[in-house]
Amino acid sequence: MRKRVGAIRALGRKIGRPVKLMEVCGTHTMAAFRSGLRHLLPENVSLLSGPGCPVCVTPNEYLDRAIAIAEQSDTMVATFGDMVRVPGTRESLETVRAGGARIHVVYSPAEAVVFARENPGTRVVFLGVGFETTTPAIAWTIKEAAGNQVDNYSVLCGHKTIPRAMSALCAAGELDLDGFICPGHVSIVIGADAYGPVCRECGLPCVVTGFEAADMLQGVEMLLRQIAENRSEVENQYTRCVRDKGNTTALGLIEEVFEQCDASWRGIGVIPGSGLKIRGCFAAHDADRVFEKISVPPGRERSGCICGQVMRGIKTPHDCALFGKACTPSQPVGACMVSSEGTCAAYYKYARKNGDME
Amino acid sequence: MCLAVPAKIVAIEADTATIDVDGVRRPVNVSLVRDPKVGEYVIVHAGFAIQKWSESDVDEWRKIQEEMHSLE
């Protein structure tokens, strides 16, 4: 590892100009802080956090809709724990739960189907948010429910795909980035080859990277080497988990249950083709159709919260006037402070003062 | 939500396997990996195995762990 740090420093000197690398995935943001990686990098190499926190990119309108559904009679919302405390436009799932709504936190979406089967009188709605790592599991639950006539199980689909978001960030032209640290676990499903278009469209090196400190150091070294040699290619550091073509079983299941659609990202807006919706043949399990009659007003973001710009990589939490004051993990104002993968939560935990970064 | 550690399959019944990570056992859905077998290692996300690890992958992971501990 020491040798690697030496190599990174040498590459930093060789490049000789500021280099910005984006870690797309929230787990990388956390790992980079936890392992002290940021302190090991040369002065001219900095890490930016990207849009890879599922809860953070889910717009308030989705949450508001989930809350409205949870308030229906004979209905239970099942969700991963991270979603519960995220503030929507007016309420959070947590506050409506205190008011009597049934919100059930699950570890695996499979539990939600089992619950639905055992409680036929309850409409069970799973909050399907997340990227390609999570999507196949949700696809499995929909097929399982369809195959076993569990008619009271549906999914409120807010799934998104990562490579499109990366291309959109580049196309927006606000960032001057030098490379992408591509998410390890999304890549297990989609495969390293999936970054080919991003790499070509953005003209940036992409390195699929694992989550151990040693992985991240090697990933950064591979990126810097590409930059020093003026290359922009897709490389895979995380070969012990990620294959070129990904997990074809999981990809096949996603394809069977979902189709591509435009999706709205918090703070970024609509990115064409970056979302997934449930195919018509599974309409009975699509909460958007089951609860068609429920409509919510357009969502609003909390005033003062710059979560969206943080996710676009153009601001850091330190630029937010509320950070660490009005907004803390125990009293979060925005989604980026709630999720364990959120950038504001990571900064709060590891770099509360601005100077902690350097 | 994602365990980046190898989880060993100790039993399988239909779609569900029991995995063991450091002595802690948990049920995991194995429909997303091809032909899972007892004794193999998987990586788990949200209660689903999303990839198998080969023996050499597990060895590589162990080496990384040892290297990191030796630095602490």
Ligand code: SF4
């Ligand atoms: S610190 Fe809180 S209010 Fe500020 S951007 Fe982050 S989540 Fe939003």
